[in-house]
Amino acid sequence: MKQAINVPIILDIVKTIGDEFAMDFKKERIPAGSAQFRLLFNTIEQKCLSYMKDNIYKYYPGIPWVNDELNFEKQKKANDLTEYWICDTMDGAVQYMQHLPGWTINLVLIRNGQPGLAIIYDPIHKEMFWAEKDQGAFLNNVQLAIAQKTEPKYMLASFNHPPLQNSIDGLNEKTGALVVKLLNEYGAVRNYGPCGLQIANVGAGRIDLFCQEGLDTYNWIAGILIAKEAGATILNMKGDDWQWGDDSLLVGNSPVLLKLVNTLREQD
DSSP states (O other), rough: OOOOOHHHHHHHHHHHHHHHHHHHHHSSOOOOOHHHHHHHHHHHHHHHHHHHHHHHHTOTTSEEEEOOTTOOOOSSSOOOOSSEEEEEETTHHHHHTTOOOOOOOEEEEEEETTTEEEEEETTTTTEEEEETTTTTTEEEEEEEOOOOOOOOOGGGEEOOOOOOOOGTTTTHHHHHHOOOOOOOOOSSOOOOHHHHHOOOOOOOTTTSSEESSOOOOHHHHHHHHHHHHTTTTEEESSSSSTTOOEEEEEEEOOOHHHHHHHHHHOOO
């Protein structure tokens, strides 16, 4: 039998390490070369993951951890484990290293191949997005609901691309074509950095839709549960319900997404 999760305890663990990074924000020099970049990036990842594992293990020693963020083959399907943690130790680490806001600590509990608990913490703004399956989504302690706009010229669309996108043939061209289509359709088009945070902000009604070409499951998965529990529809670019392993993502309210899918089909 799966162990019940004490959500406030997990939220507090995520908040504690996020706030610690916030206290150190801008104290390290911006990396000037590849060696400095890799060193700082690895330091951030190891510090965050070690803290999360050590503290969550005290309460849930039987739940393993999976870290395949940059292994795209393994992201094509859920792990065979009954339950496991996925931690994006710092989504938007590049922004952190560049002394910019727009970085988060993300944690997801996968159960039976689907997200059961998702947390995205933005330490700069002290905003904790979280959701449990079939229990709604929340920003701190306020329940979330998606936007209900109907006029594209007043909508804000956002997009992103996977890490290491240059290694995927044709992906930059597909992303560029998508952005052009969004610019032709919506009043404002932006990329706010971490895709998990952008998807969570769809759930908060701040962003009207999120789009991405290219497989990026582990960066999406926390935001997907939060947005879905806030009422969002989750599709792929073909207009089908998003499934684990799909290499594109659309998040928003159903009428907006269906109209966009039809527009994309007409323009192809």
